[in-house]
Amino acid sequence: MSDLTKLSAFELSQQLQAGSVSAEEVTNAHLDRIEELDKKVQSFLHIDKTGALKQAKEVDSKRKEKQKLSKLAGVPLALKDVLTQKDVPTTCGSKILEGWLPPYDSTVVKNLKNAGIVILGKTNMDEFAMGSSTENSAYFSTKNPWDLTKIPGGSSGGSSAAVSAFFAPLSIGTDTGGSIRQPAAVTGIVGAKPTYGGVSRYGLVAFASSLDQAGPFARTVLDCAMLHEVMAGHDPKDSTSINQRVPDVVAAAQMQDVKGMKIGYIKELNGKGWQPGVINRFNESIELLKSMGAEVKEISLPHSIYALATYYLIAPSEASSNLARFDGMRYGLRVDDGNSSAEEVMNKTREKGFGKEVKRRIMIGTYALSSGYYDAYYAQAQKVRALIAQDLTDAFKEVDVLISPTSPTTAWGLGERVNDPMAMYLADLATLPPSLAGIPAMSVPIGLADEDKLPVGLQIIAPFMQDDRMYRVGGAVEASLKSKWNGLLIDQIPTLGGAS
Numbered sequence: 194m195s196d197l198t199k200l201s202a203f204e205l206s207q208q209l210q211a212g213s214v215s216a217e218e219v220t221n222a223h224l225d226r227i228e229e230l231d232k233k234v235q236s237f238l239h240i241d242k243t244g245a246l247k248q249a250k251e252v253d254s255k256r257k258e259k260q261k262l263s264k265l266a267g268v269p270l271a272l273k274d275v276l277t278q279k280d281v282p283t284t285c286g287s288k289i290l291e292g293w294l295p296p297y298d299s300t301v302v303k304n305l306k307n308a309g310i311v312i313l314g315k316t317n318m319d320e321f322a323m324g325s326s327t328e329n330s331a332y333f334s335t336k337n338p339w340d341l342t343k344i345p346g347g348s349s350g351g352s353s354a355a356v357s358a359f360f361a362p363l364s365i366g367t368d369t370g371g372s373i374r375q376p377a378a379v380t381g382i383v384g385a386k387p388t389y390g391g392v393s394r395y396g397l398v399a400f401a402s403s404l405d406q407a408g409p410f411a412r413t414v415l416d417c418a419m420l421h422e423v424m425a426g427h428d429p430k431d432s433t434s435i436n437q438r439v440p441d442v443v444a445a446a447q448m449q450d451v452k453g454m455k456i457g458y459i460k461e462l463n464g465k466g467w468q469p470g471v472i473n474r475f476n477e478s479i480e481l482l483k484s485m486g487a488e489v490k491e492i493s494l495p496h497s498i499y500a501l502a503t504y505y506l507i508a509p510s511e512a513s514s515n516l517a518r519f520d521g522m523r524y525g526l527r528v529d530d531g532n533s534s535a536e537e538v539m540n541k542t543r544e545k546g547f548g549k550e551v552k553r554r555i556m557i558g559t560y561a562l563s564s565g566y567y568d569a570y571y572a573q574a575q576k577v578r579a580l581i582a583q584d585l586t587d588a589f590k591e592v593d594v595l596i597s598p599t600s601p602t603t604a605w606g607l608g609e610r611v612n613d614p615m616a617m618y619l620a621d622l623a624t625l626p627p628s629l630a631g632i633p634a635m636s637v638p639i640g641l642a643d644e645d646k647l648p649v650g651l652q653i654i655a656p657f658m659q660d661d662r663m664y665r666v667g668g669a670v671e672a673s674l675k676s677k678w679n680g681l682l683i684d685q686i687p688t689l690g691g692a693s
């Protein structure tokens with residue numbers, strides 16, 4: 194394994210700034226590793242070798258000309274295939290968008306390009322971000338680099354696998370109900386969902402607009418914060434974008450101190466039905482936080498038990514409306530025998546272009562929004578959503594941040610839950626309450642479960658626009674575990690089938 198692919202984004206940025214390595218060398222090192230090993234992991238849907246090398250060379254020539262560059266200029270990144278990048282295929286893991294070349298950059302991509310970050314390619318995902326395992330991709334399933342027979346989480350499983358397999362130090366995911374935090378947890382890396390409205394959704398293909406949020410993945414909390422800083426900020430092209438200063442997440446990630454902080458662990462997100470090895474690691478992190486001088490106590494979020502039912506009404510309802518645009522007329526696939534009416538073309542295109550889970554969500558959403566059922570389902574779910582958010586607001590009167598395990602279990606076997614939607618949905622139990630409330634939350638690795646030696650994540654939840662607080666806690670937990678383990682959790686990853 195090339196030394197360059199072992200480095201964090203921060204370490205790479207230091208070497209790049211010092212001129213001891215070029216962006217082209219760094220990019221080539223990562224492309225070589227992808228070429229050698231992505232056959233096993235299958236994290237990428239599209240590798241943009243030419244585009245990446247072109248971007249890298251541009252950074253190198255700007256550096257030579259002594260132009261001012263951002264800290265992450267020349268550092269490679271993998272991008273979830275749900276964000277548009279001009280002239281690079283964007284499929285959202287769906288056959289319905291196969292062959293579509295977006296005519297514009299999403300704001301996230303524009304921000305990455307302005308920072309000189311090198312985009313290596315587009316990563317695999319559950320179709321339209323619906324799922325928790327990346328098995329709903331219409332193309333193939335991505336494997337977990339810790340154990341190639343296990344899922345890498347979802348829906349951003351291609352992005353989590355790419356970072357945990359050392360194909361890129363950074364990647365981008367999107368999180369509607371947990372799709373950054375859960376894949377981060379099960380692949381042993383860091384992932385953050387910013388405050389809703391903190392990162393622009395312009396050019397992020399919509400699943401559930403009131404919940405969707407793009408965010409960073411990395412192997413360290415500091416790297417994650419550095420990428421967060423680049424992605425975030427006000428964008429007039431997104432009406433829900435927040436016009437406020439971005440919290441200083443980078444400074445917070447470096448504080449490494451939680452003395453005097455008040456931390457609440459969530460009563461309802463723990464205990465019966467949760468994997469014992471996950472609970473063991475979680476309980477140890479409570480003790481760790483106490484030993485670092487934080488005040489830790491139990492907090493109840495009584496309505497959080499309804500989060501799953503609420504989310505699985507609201508998200509499909511919004512999806513059924515958002516996905517109406519895929520009609521065979523505007524983008525991608527069009528099934529037309531030349532003899533059909535517009536309606537028949539739409540039907541046939543959707544029948545062929547959408548997968549099973551997407552169809553299921555459209556059906557649920559259309560039903561929940563239909564006139565006879567709207568009040569009983571959608572409107573009721575919105576009321577419960579308000580109660581869940583209120584519980585969180587009340588909790589933050591007592592504590593600075595909340596914590597829980599990120600996922601009830603570690604990574605499960607490929608194929609195990611794919612025909613059991615309820616079992617799949619249960620993976621989101623802990624990640625849904627902050628999603629419904631629009632507040633920031635992240636996952637940091639806290640060790641391996643006793644039973645299966647697979648990674649466990651700690652979820653840290655902060656109040657609206659206080660994203661810096663979760664980075665402060667995450668950075669402190671990471672620093673203390675790093676000295677205990679003599680390295681990061683990801684350094685314990687078994688090599689991919691013996692390759693080094």
Ligand code: GLN
Binds near residue numbers: 325348370371400621
């Ligand atoms: N697993 C959840 C779902 O299937 C969340 C997905 C996401 O956050 N994009 O809807």
